[in-house]
Amino acid sequence: xxxxxxxxxxxxxxxxxxxxxxxxxxxxxxxxxxxxxxxxxxxxxxxxxxxxxxxxxxxxxxxxxxxxxxxxxxxxxxxxxxxxxxxxxxxxxxxxxxxxxxxxxxxxxxxxxxxxxxxxxxxxxxxxxxxxxxxxxxxxxxxxxxxxxxxxxxxxxxxxxxxxxxxxxxxxxxxxxxxxxxxxxxxxxxxxxxxxxxxx
Amino acid sequence: xxxxxxxxxxxxxxxxxxxxxxxxxxxxxxxxxxxxxxxxxxxxxxxxxxxxxxxxxxxxxxxxxxxxxxxxxxxxxxxxxxxxxxxxxxxxxxxxxxxxxxxxxxxxxxxxxxxxxxxxxxxxxxxxxxxxxxxxxxxxxxxxxxxxxxxxxxxxxxxxxxxxxxxxxxxxxxxxxxxxxxxxxxxxxxxxxxxxxxxxxxxxxxxxxxxxxxxxxxxxxxxxxxxxxxxxxxxxxxxxxxxxxxxxxxx
Numbered sequence: 001x002x003x004x005x006x007x008x009x010x011x012x013x014x015x016x017x018x019x020x021x022x023x024x025x026x027x028x029x030x031x032x033x034x035x036x037x038x039x040x041x042x043x044x045x046x047x048x049x050x051x052x053x054x055x056x057x058x059x060x061x062x063x064x065x066x067x068x069x070x071x072x073x074x075x076x077x078x079x080x081x082x083x084x085x086x087x088x089x090x091x092x093x094x095x096x097x098x099x100x101x102x103x104x105x106x107x108x109x110x111x112x113x114x115x116x117x118x119x120x121x122x123x124x125x126x127x128x129x130x131x132x133x134x135x136x137x138x139x140x141x142x143x144x145x146x147x148x149x150x151x152x153x154x155x156x157x158x159x160x161x162x163x164x165x166x167x168x169x170x171x172x173x174x175x176x177x178x179x180x181x182x183x184x185x186x187x188x189x190x191x192x193x194x195x196x197x198x199x200x
Numbered sequence: 201x202x203x204x205x206x207x208x209x210x211x212x213x214x215x216x217x218x219x220x221x222x223x224x225x226x227x228x229x230x231x232x233x234x235x236x237x238x239x240x241x242x243x244x245x246x247x248x249x250x251x252x253x254x255x256x257x258x259x260x261x262x263x264x265x266x267x268x269x270x271x272x273x274x275x276x277x278x279x280x281x282x283x284x285x286x287x288x289x290x291x292x293x294x295x296x297x298x299x300x301x302x303x304x305x306x307x308x309x310x311x312x313x314x315x316x317x318x319x320x321x322x323x324x325x326x327x328x329x330x331x332x333x334x335x336x337x338x339x340x341x342x343x344x345x346x347x348x349x350x351x352x353x354x355x356x357x358x359x360x361x362x363x364x365x366x367x368x369x370x371x372x373x374x375x376x377x378x379x380x381x382x383x384x385x386x387x388x389x390x391x392x393x394x395x396x397x398x399x400x401x402x403x404x405x406x407x408x409x410x411x412x413x414x415x416x417x418x419x420x421x422x423x424x425x426x427x428x429x430x431x432x433x434x435x436x437x438x439x440x441x442x443x444x445x446x447x448x449x450x451x
């Protein structure tokens with residue numbers, strides 16, 4: 001199998017994840033440090049509405065970004081695309097939404113932008129290891145299962161399937177469901193984390 | 201202002217009631233048995249040095265945080281309560297504005313959170329901008345604003361939904377004396393319209409402009425009354441002397 005295609009298909013997902021994680025994290029952090037988050041919470045807005053608003057607003061742009069990355073990867077770089085481009089977009093979007101919710105959640109634990117970047121080795125780097133870019137055959141089995149707890153593992157699995165093997169929905173729905181689950185979990189934790197800023 | 205004339209809730213004439221409120225963060229006690237009432241339609245000042253617990257008290261009243269013990273009610277409702285937030289205008293110590301957006305866009309965004317739309321939204325923004333004298337600068341992006349302009353825009357964002365209670369945390373900090381005067385003039389205008397205003401300050405001469413005020417130090421109310429009363433009772437010429445006399449120490 002062509003190495004470039006193999007790496008390329010995974011990287012399409014990785015870039016969606018990485019950029020959205022950082023941008024979402026930093027912008028939510030800025031809401032906090034500039035005081036606009038407090039201002040938002042002094043209005044009758046509910047906590048989940050703040051999180052949902054972020055999801056909707058950013059979701060729109062991440063869809064644009066995902067389209068751009070997928071188009072560039074397949075049309076300009078010529079990475080193989082056996083399956084449907086729409087499935088690629090869907091998985092990219094799901095990955096981006098997971099990154100968005102995870103990024104905003106992590107930002108609750110950062111005091112400034114610099115600390116947000118310190119989450120990269122903690123949150124992003126392990127995902128590169130476990131998303132299939134590196135052969136982990138010789139790694140102890142218990143360590144290999146760690147990948148199952150990381151969103152990119154599922155995103156990369158689905159993207160590889162769609163782009164290299166032409167997998168359809170019937171083969172990737174588990175991955176899609178996993179990402180949806182991660183997003184829901186992170187978003188719920190987000191709403192909880194906002195309790196720190198307003199009790200109700 | 202509309203809605204302000206609704207006096208049904210003012211059975212007792214009290215707009216904000218703080219009863220024996222204590223609040224601690226970890227082991228540090230920030231508010232210690234604080235009690236005070238703010239009457240409808242008055243400007244009530246919280247005077248104290250930074251770190252005295254003013255901001256914490258204001259955050260409790262706004263419902264952003266809960267007291268450890270004691271109770272707070274605003275407009276007859278126990279706080280924190282989401283439904284009351286639409287009747288409160290809150291201006292935090294930091295200018296909570298989006299620098300990339302224009303003043304107009306900031307006002308539109310924050311006003312829409314209170315459900316203002318369309319024609320009414322436009323009208324209210326025009327009115328608020330007029331009051332803080334920013335009508336000619338509405339198109340400018342906020343990052344080009346001076347500190348004083350940002351402060352006034354912050355005030356405007358707290359006004360568009362016609363709150364019955366206005367809670368202002370250090371509204372004049374970092375503003376030059378001329379502008380400070382104009383902000384206080386604006387507050388007077390709002391009071392005339394029946395708005396209840398709670399304002400924190402560490403500037404002693406600003407305290408004189410309040411109808412009544414509470415002096416706060418180390419999380420305790422050390423004195424409460426009208427400025428004239430406080431000065432007379434402590435036998436002081438100035439607010440500053442009065443603060444020291446009441447045990448404010450180095451003011």
